[in-house]
Amino acid sequence: MSDRRCAVCASPAASGCSGCHAVFYCGKPHQKAHWKQHKPACVPYKIAESPELGRHLLATRNIRPGELVLRNAPLVVGPKQFSDALCLGCLRPLGPSVHLCQCGYPMCSPQCAAAAVHQPECEATRRSGRRLEVDVTVSPNPHYQAVTVLRCLALRGTDAWRQLQQLQAHEQERQLSGRHAELDDHALQFLHYLGVDVSPQEVYQICGVLDVNGFEGPLHRAVGLYPRAALLEHNCSPNTTRTFEEDLTLVLRASVLIPKGSHITTSYADPLWGTDNRRYFLRQTKYFDCTCRRCADPTECGSELSSLRCPDCSDGLVRCTAPLEPAVPWRCSQCPRELSATEVVQIMQHIGEQLVNVEKGSVTAAETFIRDFTTVLPPTHFYMCDIKVRLAGSG
Numbered sequence: 401m402s403d404r405r406c407a408v409c410a411s412p413a414a415s416g417c418s419g420c421h422a423v424f425y426c427g428k429p430h431q432k433a434h435w436k437q438h439k440p441a442c443v444p445y446k447i448a449e450s451p452e453l454g455r456h457l458l459a460t461r462n463i464r465p466g467e468l469v470l471r472n473a474p475l476v477v478g479p480k481q482f483s484d485a486l487c488l489g490c491l492r493p494l495g496p497s498v499h500l501c502q503c504g505y506p507m508c509s510p511q512c513a514a515a516a517v518h519q520p521e522c523e524a525t526r527r528s529g530r531r532l533e534v535d536v537t538v539s540p541n542p543h544y545q546a547v548t549v550l551r552c553l554a555l556r557g558t559d560a561w562r563q564l565q566q567l568q569a570h571e572q573e574r575q576l577s578g579r580h581a582e583l584d585d586h587a588l589q590f591l592h593y594l595g596v597d598v599s600p601q602e603v604y605q606i607c608g609v610l611d612v613n614g615f616e617g618p619l620h621r622a623v624g625l626y627p628r629a630a631l632l633e634h635n636c637s638p639n640t641t642r643t644f645e646e647d648l649t650l651v652l653r654a655s656v657l658i659p660k661g662s663h664i665t666t667s668y669a670d671p672l673w674g675t676d677n678r679r680y681f682l683r684q685t686k687y688f689d690c691t692c693r694r695c696a697d698p699t700e701c702g703s704e705l706s707s708l709r710c711p712d713c714s715d716g717l718v719r720c721t722a723p724l725e726p727a728v729p730w731r732c733s734q735c736p737r738e739l740s741a742t743e744v745v746q747i748m749q750h751i752g753e754q755l756v757n758v759e760k761g762s763v764t765a766a767e768t769f770i771r772d773f774t775t776v777l778p779p780t781h782f783y784m785c786d787i788k789v790r791l792a793g794s795g
C-alpha cells in the first residue's frame with residue numbers, strides 16, 4: 401500500500417481512482433487535475449444504485465462493439481456444487497493417468513497438487529488425519545461439493561472475504577427451497593467430517609453467494625466469484641459478451657454499441673435456451689422473474705427460439721400468447737389453432753427426454769433426432785439449435 405504514489409506529483413498516495421483502482425493521488429486537487437488525461441484510460445462505467453436494481457453498472461461514455469468493458473480477477477474459483485471429479489489444481493477434467501495428492505484428491509500432476517489454489521482443501525484434509533478415497537466415476541461427485549466453500553472460508557480475515565460478504569446470498573429463499581437446503585447440508589456435513597470449524601449459517605451464506613453471483617468458466621468446468629462482474633444486471637439479450645483468460649480472469653466486451661448512460665448487462669442464463677427455460681433457471685438460482693424485452697416478446701425478438709410448428713397448417717408458428725403470464729395458451733400465427741400450456745409442456749418434456757438420450761458424438765443419432773422432430777420443431781427452435789451445435793462439434 402505504502403509504495404503507491406500520486407500520478408501527478410509522485411508523493412505518497414492517499415486515495416485511488418474509484419473507477420479503475422489503477423491510478424493513485426495525494427488528494428482531491430491532483431485527482432481533479434489529472435482526470436482529463438486519465439479519462440480515456442479509465443473504466444467506461446460507473447457503479448449506480450437504485451431501489452429496484454440495487455447496485456448496477458452504467459456506461460459513462462459510448463462504448464464501441466468489441467471494446468473492453470471490464471477485466472475482473474476472481475476472488476475465488478473452484479468446482480461447482482454439482483461437479484464431476486476434476487483436477488483441483490487446473491480445474492480441467494482428469495486424464496487417463498492421475499497423480500494422487502497426499503490428501504487423496506486425484507490431480508493431473510504433482511505441479512497441480514502443489515498449486516496454491518488447491519491448498520485450502522488439501523490442508524483441511526491432511527489436518528483432519530483422513531485420507532479421502534475419491535471414486536472418480538461417481539457423477540455428480542460428493543467429494544467436490546464443499547471444495548469451493550472451503551476455498552471461500554480460507555479467505556476469512558482478508559479483503560477478499562469482506563468483498564464476498566457484500567454479495568447477495570438470498571439465504572431465506574434457499575432455505576425454503578428443499579433442494580438447496582439439502583445440498584447445502586451435504587456440504588456442511590462434509591466440512592464437519594473434515595473437522596472444519598464452520599457454522600451452518602456460514603455454509604448456507606457462502607453456498608448462496610456462489611449460486612447467486614457465481615459465473616461459470618469456460619466449458620462450465622468451474623465457478624468463480626467476480627466482485628465487479630457480480631454487479632452486472634441480467635438481460636436475456638445482453639449488450640456484452642464474457643470470455644475467460646487462462647487463470648479464469650473474466651473479460652467483458654461490448655457486443656453492440658452501448659450508448660452513454662445505458663445499463664451494462666450480461667446474461668446469467670444460457671442465451672441459447674428458450675424463454676420458459678431461462679426464466680425457470682433465473683427464478684430457481686437467481687431469485688427473480690425476468691421481464692426483459694426478449695422474455696416479454698412471443699417471438700423472442702424475432703428469433704422464434706421457442707416457437708413450435710403448427711399441427712394444422714403448413715407454415716404457421718405456434719407461440720406463447722403472453723410469455724410473462726403463467727399457463728396462458730399458445731396460438732398459431734396463421735390459423736386459429738391453439739395449444740394449452742399443459743400440452744406445450746408435455747411436448748417439450750417428451751422431446752427434451754429424447755434430446756438428452758441422443759448419444760454424444762453420434763452423427764446418425766443427431767440426424768435421426770432432427771428427422772423425428774422436424775414436423776414439430778422449426779429449424780429456429782432451441783432444441784434444434786442445440787443438436788446442430790453438437791453436430792458441428794462432432795464433425
Ligand SMILES: [Zn+2]
Nearest residue numbers: 406409426430
Ligand atoms: Zn499529488
Ligand SMILES: [Zn+2]
Nearest residue numbers: 417419420442
Ligand atoms: Zn480510473
Ligand SMILES: [Zn+2]
Nearest residue numbers: 487490508512
Ligand atoms: Zn491439473
Ligand SMILES: [Zn+2]
Nearest residue numbers: 501502503522
Ligand atoms: Zn492435496
Ligand SMILES: [Zn+2]
Nearest residue numbers: 636690692695
Ligand atoms: Zn429475459
Ligand SMILES: [Zn+2]
Nearest residue numbers: 710716732735
Ligand atoms: Zn396454424
